[in-house]
Amino acid sequence: MEFSVDFFWLLAYFLVLMGMSGYGLHRLITVCLYVKHRKDIPQPKRFYRDDELPMVTVQLPMFNEKFVVEGLLEKVAALDYPKDRMEIQILDDSIDDTTELCFRKAEELRARGYDAVCIHRTDRTGFKAGALEAATKVAKGEFLLILDADFRPEPDLLRKTMHFFTDEKIALVQTRWGHINRETNILTRVQGMFLDGHFVMEQTVRNRSGRYFTFNGTAGVWRKCAIADGGGWEHDTLTEDMDLSYRVQLKGWQFVFLKDYVTPAELPTDMDGFKAQQHRWTKGSIQVCQKMLFDIWRSKEAPLKAKLEATTHLTSNYAYLLLVLLCFLVAPLAMGTIRPGDSWQMILVQVTLFFFASVCVCLFYVSAQYAIRRESWWKELPYLPVLLALAVGMAVSNSKAVLEAIFGHQSEFVRTPKFGFTEADKGKVVVKKRSGYKAIKSIVVPVLELCFGFFFLYIIVGQAVRLDFLSAVLMSPFLGFFYTGGCSLWRLLQSARQKALESKLANQEI
Template sequence: MLSLMLCVLYFGVLLGLSAYGLHRLHLVILCRLHRAKLSRAPEVAALTDRDLPPVTIQLPLFNESTVAARLLDAVARMDYPADKLEIQVLDDSTDETQGLVRTHVERLRARGIDAVYLHRTNRVGYKAGALDAGLKVAKGELVAIFDADFIPQPGFVRAIVGHFEDPAIGMVQTRWGHLNRDVSILTKVQALMLDGHHLVENRARFGADLLFNFSGTGGMWRKEAILKAGGWQHDTLTEDLDLSYRAQLAGYRFIYREDVVSPAELPEDISALRAQQYRWAKGTVQTARKLMSRVLTAELSRGQRLEAFFHLTPHFAYPLLVLLSVLLLPALVLFPAADTLTMLAIDLPLCTATTGSLAAFYMLAETAQGRSRWGAVARLPMLIALGTGLAPHLSKAVIEGIRRMAGEFVRTPKQGDNKGRYKVRTDLPITEALLALLSCGAVVASVQTGHYFATPFAVLFAVGYLYVAFLVGQEQFARRREVTSSAPAVASDAAVVGAWSRQGTKDRPLGDLAA
């Protein structure tokens, strides 16, 4: 009976993961089917300076002293009539960023640039609250948004503003570039993951007239669309995804422009990446809680509703992946090794649905930007390993998203011109270390029992958990050493688990924390 239950659970998990894998393959097919529409996306009405609408560029900041000046200088170079462009600096900072940015804004104003500095004395609503406060006084009919680590190009506004001649267009999203793609294997894998989102998911959904989302930065909104959709709300940690669905349910259409690229930084340490991914995972689950029933009962096509389901639930694959890691060892021990025919009939299709579809997905992401598809193949094992290593932490995010709405918005630290200035505190990788040991046992068991088909996956699980556990442990050790030596130049954000924020020490230097 126990063996039967284990068998049902094991293959149920595999089928669940396969469903998300096949969905990725479906997106690849959609990109192929709608190539003609995607190629026409850059065709936009050319407007004279006289006909250009007023635009506000919002720059939400929170303790961004390492990148704020770079961002402001980039936006100041925007090729757009000065009398029709407003720059809003929405600064919630509690450190030296305040003085730095305020002085920079004054210099821009002295040059005749319409730059406004808005500082809130509280972080109510976090980023969503700052955007909402700025929107109330924004001069522009259209609102572009850039996070602090982005470097918008001079032609950004002119390239996409013509789309809004159609009153049905509510938002235009552009592609993210990567300033530090080749710094490490960690940044290379992140770049591939984000390229998959932008160059496969967004392109497929836009091409097939499915619902897709504003990515939080590097896009432009019609102000009226935001207001009619209910404005920026902060009951989820993914305010961009939440607003995107509400706006499309209100009847607005979105456009994706893969040819307009805004470079940005990728997190270079694992703690920052985990914090970022945790926020995205928890917020997406919260948005699903908030809007899924409304989406499934809206006047949408069956295809739109089905795609929205997969769009709002992808992070549920992480608990499935952790469960698969736990079940693998007992499954290898209790189940007899399959003969060749059984492997071809069961194991091979499941493997193809998961790994094969993943390869096709990221190969398309590479070729869509003129890169070799074999680069994606070479990085795929590490991508799978990293996803596995992040799975326990992100499974906690999924559970938190199911349990409660909102929560603390822990922003991703930016490196800029002072690496190490901002850091994220995080929990020790105890779960990852235990799962690494379990996966190492599965590697040995797969060889001893003749389950050779499972060996590569057990190895990837073990490598993924060990890699993340090692990096997190290494960073924690280095930061404890910094605290001990009272290094005054290094600051810390709130812990993902909220430890420092509960003590009222958020964003104080590590040297102060040690005092």
């Protein structure tokens, strides 16, 4: 039997597509499990009486968060919980005037009767994990509520979560993230859909079906002794929350996820902020995969379904590498230089793989919208093409993160820019305040993204000329590279203009 180049190219194409289809199939299974467990709402074992409510320390890690710190502290002060059983720790690693603001607000809170302290570090060892590690050692509370600077907790947050800790096996209660600025622009709208899919579908199913799920880094309450039992905060990965979650659950502790309780927060409003966040999450998850996956499979405590789910969870970001490979492998097929065959068997295989690789993903996100907004879920449907395009467009940036993790390239914890959005502000605040944050400096990734964009535009135009409109439509999500690359280059251009203007003004003053 002779094996041509076409044969090996097609073999690689189908293997990559099968790999991506496997993750798509997992999304379909998740939707089915959600339907099965949607009514299995977690309930506390019993309720604390007011006179037995435990001591809680509210930990607020921040780095250069001058636009949001005051709003956060006012929301924390409004929590419906006895003042004598609540400590507020402001964990400030800032290198700007946020530090002065934090100390002043802590003093104001103490004057109002709150037990508030600002812990400032000049050495950012471990970044957020290091700050939490240092603060937890001196925390007065048996339980720790962790809130990132852009979160705005509702007054009843502790009242809704603390009662679950009457069960001594519970280590964590995680709430669902809400999105204050969801409607600011199309990017925030699509990010909201991504996160809703994660929280409503994945986190709910993992929790209610007896699988492991992970702390999302904020908007959750920890039992302090469980953190210690799991080995404490470690900072050898960029997703210390995920790392700690698996270590604690392997010790036999249980978590609770509250799908129906929402803690609002900001979404990144521009592509640079979104890419920085996704890079950190993607790289961190691969680091945790390398660190924890073997221990998970070696554990005698973890059930098989938890091991399988953890494997899918921790390896899912490798799909970005598969997507980049697919970009190269699909090109000769789309241009007709390599043909997989026209037999009905071959067509059936391609349609089946396409179904699991893309249609199941759409079903996953639509199901999440239907679950939380029954009356208006259909209004999100027009954003599905953008969601798919953004998922494809992020392949280059996130593949870079995966490769950095694989080869052990170390990088610092890059914070996500926050601007102090409120419901009344919508898109206004970012225009006034974004100058305090710098754009991503590297031009390599955006240029690569635009190259991919033009490459697929050429393919799609060729398909349209050949009147192969169905193929052109199916290839259209690959134009998402224009979106991710173009937005980043535009931000770089704005940053360069701003820097030139500042330099000109400085020279005039001299």
